[in-house]
Amino acid sequence: MKVWPGKPHPLGAEFDGRGTNFSLFSEVAEGVELCLFDREGNQTIVELPEQTAYCWHGFLPTVQPGQLYGYRVHGPYDLKLGHRCNPAKLLLDPYAKAITGQVRWDPALLPYSVGDPMGPPNNQDSAQLVISCHYSIL
Numbered sequence: 001m002k003v004w005p006g007k008p009h010p011l012g013a014e015f016d017g018r019g020t021n022f023s024l025f026s027e028v029a030e031g032v033e034l035c036l037f038d039r040e041g042n043q044t045i046v047e048l049p050e051q052t053a054y055c056w057h058g059f060l061p062t063v064q065p066g067q068l069y070g071y072r073v074h075g076p077y078d079l080k081l082g083h084r085c086n087p088a089k090l091l092l093d094p095y096a097k098a099i100t101g102q103v104r105w106d107p108a109l110l111p112y113s114v115g116d117p118m119g120p121p122n123n124q125d126s127a128q129l130v131i132s133c134h135y136s137i138l
Contacts, residue, residue, distance in 0.1 A: 001036075001046050006059030008052040012095025013069065013133070019061035024071055024093065025054055028083050031074035032056035035090060036067060037132050045072070068100065068132040069093070077121050084111045088123045096133035104129045 006021045014021045022034050029051075036044045048058040070092060075085030089111060092099060107114045108124035 001044060002061060003046050003049060004059040004061065005050045006048075006057040008050075008055035008057050010095075011055065012093055012097070013067075015063075015065050019059055020063040020065075020067070021057065021059045022048065022069075023055050023057040024048070024073075024095075026056065026073060026075070027054050028085060029056060029073045029075045030085075033072040033074070033087065034058065034060075035070050035072060035127065036063065037069065037127075039068075041128060043127060066134065068134055070127070070130070070132055079118055084121070086111055086121045086123070088121070088125050090125075090127040090130050090132075092131065093133045098134045099131045100134040101131040103131055 008023050011023045011025055024032055032048045034046045034048055048056040050057050070090040072087040073085050073091060074087050076083040077085055106129050108126050109129055110122055112119055113122050
């Protein structure tokens with residue numbers, strides 16, 4: 001899938017009539033993946049190629065309003081510093097204009113193993129269990 005550098009602002013997903021710019025803020029991320037989902041739940045992963053002032057961003061010329069998406073953030077998992085980056089967990093866009101679907105509660109949603117919140121990360125993939133962001137032109 002074609003991805004261009006895009007721009008850091010505005011945060012979230014922004015359709016400009018030609019394609020969509022995605023931007024996510026993170027001070028600790030070492031990499032961010034944009035996960036695009038079709039209506040059947042099939043996932044396409046695209047690395048956001050640029051970082052400007054802690055904003056990871058990319059422009060996808062083929063992405064239109066109504067796209068389901070989420071993020072996977074790579075980086076430190078350091079509980080003492082409060083960092084729980086775990087690319088096995090699909091994250092909602094805090095700037096999403098809408099969300100869709102329903103959460104199916106399952107231990108895979110937790111960043112840690114049940115009963116061990118200070119232990120190692122839980123590497124079960126959460127993508128099929130969480131709500132996906134859905135953006136639209138408002």
